[in-house]
Amino acid sequence: MRSKYVNSPMMYAFGMLAMMIPSQAFSTFYSYYYVDTLGLSLALATVARTVFLVWDAVNQPLVGYWSDRTNTKYGRRRPWIFAAIPLFMLTFIMVFSPPKDLSEVGLFTWFLIALVLYEAVATVIWVNYGALFPELFRGDRVRAKASAVQQGWQIVGILIGTAATPILYKAIGFGPMAIVYSFLFAGFMLLCLRNVKEDEEAVKLPQLGLKEAFRETFKNKTFWLVNIANSFAQTVNGLLGATIPFYAKYVLRIPEEQNTYLLAAVFVSVIPLVGVWFWLIKRMDPVKGWRLSLVAYALSVIPLWFGTDLTSGILAGILVGFGLAGFLVTPPIVNGIIIDSDSEKTGSRREGVYTAVSGFITRSSGLISAVAFLIVGIIFGYESGDDPGPDPESTFRYLISVVPLILLAVSVVISLFVRLERKPGHEQRAE
Structure with missing residues (x-):
């Protein structure tokens, strides 16, 4: 029964669903949370956002290079994603769970550190997950089918991250909302990885x-x-x-x-x-x-x-x-x-x-x-x-x-x- 699902477009697409739910919630609501809800000044939020973008530009190519050079019996990409899952959960929760009664400088510091850590871990997952696509699916028709399934689940993730997030944070708060999404992410990502098998020959290539x-x-x-x-x-x-x-x-x-x-x-x-x-x-x-x-x-x-x-x-x-x-x-x-x-x-x-x-x-x-x-x-x-x-x-x-x-x-x-x-x-x- 398991072999039927190994490297299937549906199982691979669950990884996209896993990432899109928290990622969409993050991109849509993190500025609103810190600026409008917690009162961080727009100027300081912009500074943090700028550092975030510069860090994103630096770390993506490096993560891609290191991933390509990884050589383990478990593959090149899967070990990186497995290691990043608990770190992603922690950093996503950290973004929406700052300590109470921080000064504005303290809130800015927490915000900046949380953004940098979250982006680093998210990059590890996005790059390695995306790198699996051309390896797992070879040939135009197979890739077309896999891409269609993946993008369908991406839209589902966007809808959940956009529409359900206000309902959740109004009902239980931002921090508990982040915990819920973290466990959803882990569940779908582990389901994806359990059914992904990398090309053993690709690992051996110089x-x-x-x-x-x-x-x-x-x-x-x-x-x-x-x-x-x-x-x-x-x-x-x-x-x-x-x-x-x-x-x-x-x-x-x-x-x-x-x-x-x-x-x-x-x-x-x-x-x-x-x-x-x-x-x-x-x-x-x-x-x-x-x-x-x-x-x-x-x-x-x-x-x-x-x-x-x-x-x-x-x-x-x-x-x-x-x-x-x-x-x-x-x-x-x-x-x-x-x-x-x-x-x-x-x-x-x-x-x-x-x-x-x-x-x-x-x-x-x-x-x-x-x-x-x-x-x-x-x-x-x-x-x-x-x-x-x-x-x-x-x-x-x-x-x-x-x-x-x-x-x-x-x-x-x-x-x-x-x-x-x-x-x-x-x-x-x-x-």
Whole structure:
């Protein structure tokens, strides 16, 4: 019975569910908790956040490199994740459980240390979990199916982390909420690892030195084109999520409690739509499928411009869900082909380094989103809810439709320069 589930897409995807529940709760509510609930100044919170981002940029590539060079009888990735599980639980709880009656300096110190420790442990898990994907699933169709299942569970994790968190912390407090999520994380992650078996031959392959490993990665033109294109598209993911509450208020003019319907229209619709994209992708070249997903995503944001009420907003949200589903499913398949090509060239499997650098590139999308929000706000005079300027409706029509369309158009143009070829008897290879 066990062999049926070893390295199955469903069992692997439980790892994504495990990480997304606490990660979504963290990213959505940690600033609110410290600034609005505990009273930490926005300036000090911004300093801590900046240190957090710099630390994230430094530790991801190093963790990927160390993971690639790990050689144990239990594999390269699994030992790292097993060791990190209890540390992740502790650091996640630490973020939401500061001692009472701290001074502002004391609260800032706790906040900063908790962020740095949490990020270090989370990076170990994300990099090693992501590095398993191209190793466990070989071949375009298998990867398409595994990616579709994984992204479906990712959306479930996002919904739980977003919708259930306010209910939990209002009922039992932030600290107990973090404990609940920590044990959920451990349960799903252990279920995933119990059914993951790494490639024994990959562990035995020689590995490049530090400089050579990063030199080979940084000079891979195809890798950079793919991930820069993905970064612009990833910006749209964050921008849409951040803009929907404003879009609901100033454009659709609906009550705040109806925001949930808009968010559900986008995210809940993604779950069945990833199945549609799996059906499409397995019938075409992976790069063409990836490029098609970017085009579909770009077209899907246009109807948001025409939203006028809750009904039209929900319909537009479902169309966005279709574009988003495609973008979630296709990038792992293309990155897997690039890693396969690198393995043929160098004679080593370096999923860790590629996953880490790819993650850093796409995470940088948050800066693009913040700059776009600032520029459009300045153009239309929006400063805050207290001072929305003369035309807040136009501000958020542009932010939710025009700006995403421009960013995705850039992604599509970049994708046109990506070339992958298939050799007889081989998987696709990056040029």
